[in-house]
Amino acid sequence: MSRHFLPLLGLLLTACAPTIGGTAGPPVVPLPDITATLGIPDPERLRVVVMGDQGTGDGIQRQVAAAMRSVCKQRGCDLGVGLGDNFYPAGPKEASSPLFKTRFEDIYGPLDIPFLMVPGNHDESGLFGGDGTNARGAEAEVAYSKLNPQWVMPGRTYRAPVGAEQGGNLAEFFAVDTSPLAAYLPVRRANERPGGPWDAAQREWLTQSLQRSSARWKLVLGHHPLFSNGKHGDAGRYDGLPFAFQRGDAVRDLYGLACGGADMLLSGHVHALEVFAPQPECPGTWTxxxxxxxxxGGGKVGTRKAAAEFFGQPGFMWLDVTPQMLMINIYTVAPEGVPTLAATQEIRKEAN
Incomplete structure (x- = not known):
């Protein structure tokens, strides 16, 4: 479906959809506080390989996976992160789908580390691939986590404390589902539309979870970015689309609750590698x-100053986390699967 047709179709469906919000709307039911507790060999060092938009099943996915294995063998990996669009063009609707084997188990099983996973808009496809309208795809991924412990996704929204240092965890990850908040069409479940009770509940969960956490480093995981110079752009301006539910106003507002409370927001959606220092719109938090x-695919469009950015090249990130420092390493990948360390950025904290 042409993206030029989306605004018109979105307007038609929005006009036919029930109104969400207002004093007569359904009450906000708190989301369950789902926790995935993970152990690591060294409680004061965490090494994380970070991928996103990987689920093509083609040669590029396999080349990047080979490069990840190479880096993990050389530098060590304790944990993986998958930032959504785990399947293209659309995610499976059942945990028994063979796609889980061919797009995940066969490719990342040899790494032998758990992956914290979040859903993307392609995983939650409804009318067409990538529209982000059907949460059944995300629920299939949650169900699959019960079948394969390497795929860690105990809920669409969950947290994962990792490691332990005196007074708290070394790091804690907070996974959110952004797909219903930036769907190209109104999502099927009316209560999950932007501004509705599910959106409000996820915001409350993120706010409370960040405030309660005593982790040294706090990282929020979501598919859609807050800032990007790529073709989708910043949250609130995605793809130049006209309607708030399409352009990610609710994604911007959700992440805004983490600004200053989280050390980093990690996302995918834009097929690039980008790092931004804290911005005026989100002080105190790297993205x-x-x-x-x-x-x-897709080159640089925006002009926001980046600490590092790479477009048109496959790759991934490798994080090295200690109590005093979080180091971001960006790797680009050659066609034969050879990784190149393209950029490094250090984020330091003063000792307690």
Missing amino acids: AVSGAAGEI
Whole structure:
């Protein structure tokens, strides 16, 4: 479906959809506080490989996976992160789908580390691939996590404390589902539309979880980016689309609750590798996009100053986390699967 047709179709469906919000709307039911607790060999060092938009099943996905294995063998990996669009063009609707084997188990099983996973808009496809309208795809991924412990996704929204240092965890990850908040068409479940009770509940969960956390480093995981110079752009201006539910106003507002409370926002969606220092719109929080582990394409469009950015090249990120420092390493990948360390950025914290 042409993207030029989306605004017109979105307007038609929005006009036919029930209104969400207002004083007569359904009450907000708190989301369950789902936790995935993970152990690591060294409680004061965490090494994380970060991929996004990987689920193509083609040669690029396999080349990047081979490069990830090479880096993990050389530098060590304790944990993986998958930032959504785990399947193209659309995610499976059942946990028994063979796609889980061919797009995940066969490719990332040899890494032998758990992956914290979040859903993307292609995983939640409804009318067409990537529209982000059907949460059944995300629920299939949650169900699959019960079948394969390497795929860690106990809920669409969950947290994962990792490691332990005196007084708290070394790091804690907070996974959110952004797909219903930037769907190209109104999502099927009316209560999950932007501004509705599910959106409000996820915001409340993120706010409370960040405030309660005593982790040294706090990282939020979501598919859609807050900032990007790529073709989708910043949250609130995605793709130049006209309607708030399409352009990611609710994604911007959700992440805004983490600004200053989280150390980093990690996302995909844009098929590039980008790192941004704290911005005026989100002070105190670094943002990074790692969305080139399968899909690539689309050059630089925006002009926001980046600490590092790479377009049109497959790749991934590798994080090295200690109590005093979080180091971001960006790797680009050659066609034969050879990784190149393209950029490094250090984020330091003063000792307690």
